[in-house]
Amino acid sequence: MELRHIRYFLAVAEERNVTRAAERLGIGQPPLSQQIHALEREMGVRLFRRTGHGVVLTEAGEAFATDAKRLLSDARNAVEKAQSAGRGEIGQLNIGFTGSAAFNPVVSKLIREFRQSFPNVNLSLVEGNTAQLLAYLHDKRLDVAFVRLGSQSPAGVSFHHIATEPMKIVLPASHRLASKKKASLSAxxxxxxxxLPREASPTLHDVIIGACRDSGFEPILGQQAPQLSSVVNLVAAEFGVSLVPASVCQIQVEGVGYVDIHGATVSIRLALATREDGATAKIANFVSIANQMSAKRPS
Structure with missing residues (x-):
């Protein structure tokens, strides 16, 4: 039994006339009658009884019509669902982000615009350091990940530029430079x-070390922090100083001050990472919105 047989049957049942049903279906009356007879032979029951004005359903036909309508509706729904999935309009998207990326307003705006454009896609958010997120991406536990982009790209990963952020100095509030608007790194x-440990966030670590070396000194490595928010808290506890992306200044912890860097341009890039072999419609839609937002932002 094919779906077209069910459509033919329901058309005849609704029109109660084979000729009118054939016109509605756009086929000849004899072929339609043959298809109905073939369906009855396959099922082993009479579905219609002829009258002077057309046909009416038999008891078997009435019973079949109820489920036939449901089957046809289910088939249409299945097709529509497959088409929606093919367009990336349904399903789940697993998104990873680093602690520092979470503070960048571009990230929240991108996620918000995706949710508004594709409300039937469920989002799962996972926070981790860069190394963890790239591993999750490789293992297909994540579909996309917001990470800090370094000079080298792991094999099998594509990066889409999201934003470039200036770095700021974060100091204990008691530090002699904490009240300044700007300070040189050499100070x-x-x-x-x-x-943060380099293995956890190699890009952020290398940007800070490189900036210090460019300013003529080798930084003294002090206490390590498990995550970026912990860096700010440890600075507040006077374990030392650090550099953080400007968006991290949203962390208003008592006992710290944020100061611009004088005499040097130190910045860090934020990127959206995807697997090169993992393109799906949902991922493509997310990347497309990211690219559109990036194109609208001034250089």
Whole structure:
């Protein structure tokens, strides 16, 4: 039994006339009658009884019509669902982000616009450091991930530029430079730096070390922090100083001050990472919105 047989049957049942049903279906009356007879032979029951004005359903036909309508509706729904999935309009998208990326307003705006454009896609959010997120991406536990982009790209991963952020100095409130608007990095040559471990966030770590070296000194490595918010808290506890992306200044912890860097341009890039072999319609839609937002932002 094919779906067209069910459509033919329901058309005849609704029109109660084979000729009118054939006109509605756009086929000849003899072929339609043959298809109905073939369906009855396959089922082993009479579905219609002829009258002087057309046909009416038999008891077997009445019973079949109820489920036939449901079957046809289910088939249409299945097709529509498949088409929606093919367009990336349904399903789940697993998104990862680093602690520092979470503070960037571009990230929240991108997620908000995606939710508004594709409200039937469920979003799952996972926070982790760069190394964890890239591993999750490789293992297909994540579909996309917001990470800090370094000079080298892991094999099998594509990066889409999201934003470039200036870095700021974060100091204990008691520090002699905390009240300044700007300070040179060279003024921190004798300070201990609170950093994330390089294996956790290689890009952020390398940007800070590189900026210090470009300013003429090798930074003193002090207490390590498990995540970026912990860096700010440890600085507040006077374990040392550090550099953070400007968006992290939203963390208003008592006992710290944020100061612009004088005499040097130090920045860090935020990117959206995807698997090169993992393109799906949902991922493509997310990346498309990211690219559109990036194109609208001034250089």
């Amino acid at each position: 921190l040559a004798d300070e201990a730096f609170v950093l």
